Amino acid sequence: MSNRVTITDHATGKSIDLETIEPTLGARLIDIQPLFRELGLLTYDPGFTATASCSSTITYLDGAKGELLYRGYPIEQLVEQSSFIETCFLLLCGHLPSKAELDQFSSEVLQESLLQEEMKRFFEGFRPNAHPMAIMVGVVGALSAFYHDFQDIHDPQNRKHSAKLLVAKMATIAAWSYRYANGLPFTYPRGDYNYVENFLHMMFSLPTNDYTPNPLAVRALEVIMISHADHEQNASTSTVRLAGSSEANPFASIAAGIGSLWGPAHGGANEAVIRMLEEIRASDQPLEHYIERAKDRKDRFRLMGFGHRIYKNYDPRAKILRKLCHEVVEGCKTTKETQELLELALRLEQVALEDEYFKQRKLYPNVDFYSGIIMLSIGIPLNMFTVIFAMARTVGWVSQWNEMFGDGHSKIGRPRQCYTGVEERDYLPMKQRKK
Numbered sequence: 001m002s003n004r005v006t007i008t009d010h011a012t013g014k015s016i017d018l019e020t021i022e023p024t025l026g027a028r029l030i031d032i033q034p035l036f037r038e039l040g041l042l043t044y045d046p047g048f049t050a051t052a053s054c055s056s057t058i059t060y061l062d063g064a065k066g067e068l069l070y071r072g073y074p075i076e077q078l079v080e081q082s083s084f085i086e087t088c089f090l091l092l093c094g095h096l097p098s099k100a101e102l103d104q105f106s107s108e109v110l111q112e113s114l115l116q117e118e119m120k121r122f123f124e125g126f127r128p129n130a131h132p133m134a135i136m137v138g139v140v141g142a143l144s145a146f147y148h149d150f151q152d153i154h155d156p157q158n159r160k161h162s163a164k165l166l167v168a169k170m171a172t173i174a175a176w177s178y179r180y181a182n183g184l185p186f187t188y189p190r191g192d193y194n195y196v197e198n199f200l201h202m203m204f205s206l207p208t209n210d211y212t213p214n215p216l217a218v219r220a221l222e223v224i225m226i227s228h229a230d231h232e233q234n235a236s237t238s239t240v241r242l243a244g245s246s247e248a249n250p251f252a253s254i255a256a257g258i259g260s261l262w263g264p265a266h267g268g269a270n271e272a273v274i275r276m277l278e279e280i281r282a283s284d285q286p287l288e289h290y291i292e293r294a295k296d297r298k299d300r301f302r303l304m305g306f307g308h309r310i311y312k313n314y315d316p317r318a319k320i321l322r323k324l325c326h327e328v329v330e331g332c333k334t335t336k337e338t339q340e341l342l343e344l345a346l347r348l349e350q351v352a353l354e355d356e357y358f359k360q361r362k363l364y365p366n367v368d369f370y371s372g373i374i375m376l377s378i379g380i381p382l383n384m385f386t387v388i389f390a391m392a393r394t395v396g397w398v399s400q401w402n403e404m405f406g407d408g409h410s411k412i413g414r415p416r417q418c419y420t421g422v423e424e425r426d427y428l429p430m431k432q433r434k435k
């Protein structure tokens with residue numbers, strides 16, 4: 001097979017041979033770097049639908065097959081056999097840890113999970129009704145002010161340390177944003193709990209009661225966290241890479257990623273799915289009415305939790321979470337309302353998957369369609385859903401950020417544009433402008 005592609009500009013008659021790149025898995029790529037230099041042409045691809053912004057060895061997804069691999073391991077095997085903390089090690093370090101490596105990593109993460117006591121004042125500066133995502137963006141950005149010593153991004157040891165520090169502190173920041181909003185005292189992580197147990201403990205334990213995390217809730221959250229840990233060059237990860245490419249410190253770069261994740265087209269969809277299901281449940285309109293609205297181009301309503309840029313098949317994470325949803329709704333003492341939301345989601349999925357509009361466009365449930373029902377069932381409030389997504393995705397963000405500096409090809413990210421504004425014109429003094 002030839003490893004060249006010829007581009008001919010028929011306007012000038014000039015041609016150029018561009019090299020193709022063969023990835024380990026996935027579509028071949030054209031290296032277009034000489035294009036502008038040789039032909040004076042730029043490429044145009046809003047939304048990066050056919051543009052790879054980097055090389056990466058971390059995560060692979062095959063949209064046609066509905067396949068997701070972290071460092072080569074299928075997501076289905078990881079949710080069955082791994083733990084979130086082991087998956088963190090895998091994503092960060094590239095291999096499954098030995099027992100000694102895992103023990104050391106878990107212990108280091110635990111030691112880093114405390115926040116500086118002064119940081120409490122950051123939480124207290126927010127209004128109690130602040131969205132916890134707003135608190136998270138602010139507090140994570142503020143970590144820059146506390147950890148100056150680890151900001152030399154060219155030192156691999158420093159990068160590794162700040163990566164671990166971010167993974168560790170994120171659970172505490174997430175839980176404290178909930179505690180503050182609910183007027184509850186801040187809770188500290190415990191040495192005898194793992195990452196997920198500690199998060200639940202910091203969310204729900206009270207000084208007045210004994211609290212033991214429910215094993216089914218722990219298992220459910222482990223699966224949610226593993227399923228959300230990385231997803232190659234999505235909007236928030238690309239934001240982290242772009243922010244980091246200017247050599248901004250890791251805390252500022254991750255705060256930028258959290259901001260990007262918040263939108264309902266991305267991580268904010270898990271909250272939006274439940275709001276949509278609640279609206280449908282409360283409405284007198286039949287379900288088909290909402291399907292019709294989702295298909296109507298003039299209506300901004302979309303079926304939240306449906307569709308994906310890459311997956312043109314069932315999102316493997318949605319498959320995992322759909323199954324888990326049944327287990328959790330049955331196993332936890334789920335409210336009648338949550339059970340009704342699950343029944344509604346199942347009906348909505350069935351109607352959508354049989355509809356020509358959704359079939360033609362290959363729109364399937366994505367990771368956000370079922371995760372919210374699981375979180376509601378284990379007592380997580382709606383406004384914490386995207387916070388939990390951010391907590392889980394932090395390891396993906398820091399792994400990608402670390403890789404960017406480690407691969408020796410790091411360059412400031414600077415896309416080009418297709419300018420469609422007015423051509424050059426002379427400044428008009430005020431007196432000469434129209435009234």
Ligand code: ACO
Nearest residue numbers: 264265266267269294302303304305306307308309361366
């Ligand atoms: N409901 C109705 N129609 C949809 C939906 C949906 N959820 N998603 C896509 N479509 C339609 C579009 O209107 C478009 O139709 P057209 O070809 O007639 O113009 C076609 O399907 C292709 O959709 P695009 O918007 O071009 O696809 P894109 O890859 O840009 O967007 C996205 C992907 C943002 C996820 C989109 O499917 C969406 O908005 N889904 C709902 C929000 C959501 O669930 N987001 C979470 C994604 S997963 C994650 O980030 C964790």
